[in-house]
Amino acid sequence: MNRAARTTAPPAREAPLTLPGHPATAPPPDTARATAVLARCRELTRPALVDAVGRLDPWTGRMAAYALGWRDAGGTPDPQGSGGKGLRQALALLSAEAVGATGATALPAAVAVELVHTFSLLHDDIMDGDPLRRRRPAVWRAYGVGPAVLAGDALHALAVQSLAEAPGDRAPAAVRHLSRTLTALVRGQADDLRFEELPWTGPDAAGLAAYRAMAEHKTGALLGCAAALGAELGGAPQATVAELDRAGRHLGVAFQAVDDLLGIWGDPALTGKPVHNDLRQRKKTYPVLAALAGAGPARRELAALLDSDKPLEGATAAHAAALVDEAGGRAATRAEASAQLDSARACLRAVRPDPAAARDLDALVGSLLDRAW
């Protein structure tokens, strides 16, 4: 959807098709650089990723190529396919550059984290019953549940293998880190599945602290791992590896918070999902939890609406979104993301990164809050 189309969008309460959190304006200055950085990192990683996927048997390899957005479900190259923006691979490469190594040093890490990300989306979509991923049928919808389980297992195994076979004496520590991250991801997904079962209100209600813990496992662990592995393969001291891990974890929680903003107020042309999607599905997102953590009439009306059996569709969903906003949930989420990004920046500064890599990382971090990528 282009900008002209946006101006003809219905009033904000019904379908605020702007960037999340604030009205449509010119893209923030970091966005163009961040887009270029991500593209450079994708280009650097792609041959190694193609090479890794080429080691799979043809059948799981075809499912992997679909999941990565390279091919359609029949195996034909798909120019419309999107494999995501590659934030994780970029973090791995930029971390290596930040500690004075070449990005290429971190390629096995970039491949591993991208494969883990693809695997976890693939299996999560089965668990969540999510029929769509990046505007196409999820792998389980395209190939069936059984084959999708297998394709995920293949990507999981291939990720470990890619890193385990990395040259150099730092590969074993990197593999240990990745294996801890893989168990953390499972914990995050388990937390997430249970989190969705908690009530909206009352003593057992889902809270912001539990949300942060879940987001750190579910999203932060892999972003932290990506940054840490890049530094590890880049030969950095352990303190630097740990600091970059922390930077990635903060980025992960920020990323998840922004994802939640996009899940309610994001442009469907950007997210590939209907407007207010996360509200329609009654997902326990940060904006809603933050709104419920407050007080006032909007909070009370929102709580009553969520506790009711009323389907959150159309105008009701738009009204719920407005209530979240009025109760301060949208602003609190931007503030949370912003604070997490500041913490990430502090961690990055602490490792005294190589200046060129620092600029690229800054652009990524700076573009995250208003990301259009």
Add this chain to the structure above:
Amino acid sequence: MNRAARTTAPPAREAPLTLPGHPATAPPPDTARATAVLARCRELTRPALVDAVGRLDPWTGRMAAYALGWRDAGGTPDPQGSGGKGLRQALALLSAEAVGATGATALPAAVAVELVHTFSLLHDDIMDGDPLRRRRPAVWRAYGVGPAVLAGDALHALAVQSLAEAPGDRAPAAVRHLSRTLTALVRGQADDLRFEELPWTGPDAAGLAAYRAMAEHKTGALLGCAAALGAELGGAPQATVAELDRAGRHLGVAFQAVDDLLGIWGDPALTGKPVHNDLRQRKKTYPVLAALAGAGPARRELAALLDSDKPLEGATAAHAAALVDEAGGRAATRAEASAQLDSARACLRAVRPDPAAARDLDALVGSLLDRAW
């Protein structure tokens, strides 16, 4: 079912409730020793396995404890539960002993291969739609498909982590080996799923060579890995590690062939599945493929029966089993298993194993063809 009950079993064509391949006799001499060896290895591994599973979050940990046969689906300790006989953990420990190390040296390997085995059964049951595992509902039946996918992922990740954190300078090579095995297992499962789609007869028919390749990936790779990892952590030279890997692969193909005999002629009290189960399900097992590879009237009648849409139930299944036997499929499978076991023995002899470990390994290998475990 006890021996007295067996003597009252219906005629062999209908339900030959004997050990597979030959009539009921006294247990072969190796069986008692093999049973004791397996019990010793299970006892040695159990605390380390409990410790590893204790690192999972409570929810996936409960599913893992169910899958391992330790607890029932509600989390209560289950004295009836069976986690299998532990052939893989035994191979890891005995291999370490065979190369002069203590069994304890190989505990991280024993834990890893047992977790991988449990993970792969768990996910395979989802893919195959198998509702039963070891006489209890499969994990996906007990907890749902989504949670079962997650439990498998948790065991997969935990297996890698357990080995990656093993002490000593041989752990990295062990992890590389395990990661190669994990991709091989996926390939084996992919082969298996596609193998079942092949026609019984004609130019594209499933053949014995393809069967062996599939069995080597699906079963041999992990048994070979178990033996190799035990030797690796035990500090053996690479040639010894490779030879023990080969021994395990031969054992794996033999194990799969015997499994196929049990799947048709096994005692349901032993297998936990109905008599002729694999025939009823039209599984492409070695005995059937070997029967079809021959000639003569039994082979022709069997091919016609399999190519028909006729359900293979009751008397028809029993008749099909008799035809497989008459066409030489049962004898050929015993011969195949026997030859694979001889190859395994040759590999084991080649590494000049420690005498006590050699006796234990011999007992395991010797009991495999007529295994009642």
